[in-house]
Amino acid sequence: MPTKQRKAPKRTNPLLRAPIRIGALDAPAVIGELRDIHEKAEDLDIGAMPADDEVYGALLYAEAHVGALKETSEAVRRSAAIKRVQLWEYLREQAEIHQVKAIEAARAAKAEWTQLAPALAVSGKSGAYQKAKRLKALTLVDESLNGRVLRRTPEAVLAAEGRIAAREAEERRAKKAAQRRHEALMPVAQHLIDHRDGLPDAGNVADWLDEVAAVLPHCETPTQMVSLSTYVGAAVRELRKTESRQSRPIATTDGARLAYAAAAGLFPS
Incomplete structure (x- = not known):
């Protein structure tokens, strides 16, 4: 056989x-x-x-x-x-790790692979490129490998670099989107606080608005931003509950009505 x-x-x-x-x-x-x-x-x-x-x-x-x-x-x-x-x-x-950093610095300074070949003890630009990529495999952390080790080939390194770049781009997009949401939320939260006298304080509405008022003046860190979104969303839910239990408008002033409508628009039911 x-x-x-x-x-x-x-x-x-x-x-x-x-x-x-x-x-x-x-x-x-x-x-x-x-x-x-x-x-x-x-x-x-x-x-x-x-x-x-x-x-x-x-x-x-x-x-x-x-x-x-x-x-x-x-x-x-x-x-x-x-x-x-x-x-x-x-x-x-350690030498391999630091050599990768030196290669990257040389490339950032517009060094050609032919110039790097003698320093890497290889015969030409192809050898320099391939050796550099093999060394780079030691320093790449690719979370998609789930603890497995990257193969020390130029192809594997390029594929990993592509995956890492895509994840980093997605993280940047998500961060920008979160920042835009936060920038839209800040004035809405401030209007809720400014016009809270025109809103009911039944149920937990007052408690959640107190939380909004506490975090709003110093809302800078990611944790504070998430907290503000959570508190405003909770206040909107409580206002909706109160609204569903009575037949008359929930807000008693034009400012409160506009503030509630803007907040409700950010947190659709």
Whole structure:
């Protein structure tokens, strides 16, 4: 029976299994542990070891002075070596992230891919472009992947960038729409407060209008904007309930009638 060949995954598909990464690490603390190991081993040159926050230089020192640990136990030497492995992996991950930022800065400054090729250690503009996109895969956070990792191909990165740009555009549109609604609501809410004497205070109308009056003078944050909309909407609902229970007009003045009509128009039943 012929063996069924596995299809290669699409270059835009995410990886199903996330690679293990060092991620966040208190690198100076690990360097401090390495320093402690060398001090206890009576490393005669320990005074020349760079500071704990100079991770690269401290690692080069530890590598060059590994002989100072020859009289320590195998467990101590093993621990020191593993710490160095961990720190080099951490630096590699950080280097990729910062290299992406440098590439983006160069492109923003109108650098051509041919100019970036030597710096990226590739032979031409195509290689520079593809390497840059592969590196970019490390920094993109695509919520649509549900925790899966983006495939490190130019096609996958471009697809992810498109999805992220579309979401960001939608968020901007939603934010602008919310701002427009808020700008329309502010004068309506103010008119309700200005003419509340001409409105009934039956049921919870007065309570909701009190809430509107409290938040209206300092309505700036998104939470306050949502609260104002909630309070005005609740006041309108209570006014409608009162209106349905009586046969005469609910507002007793022209100003109150206009204010109620404007609020009701923003919150259709």
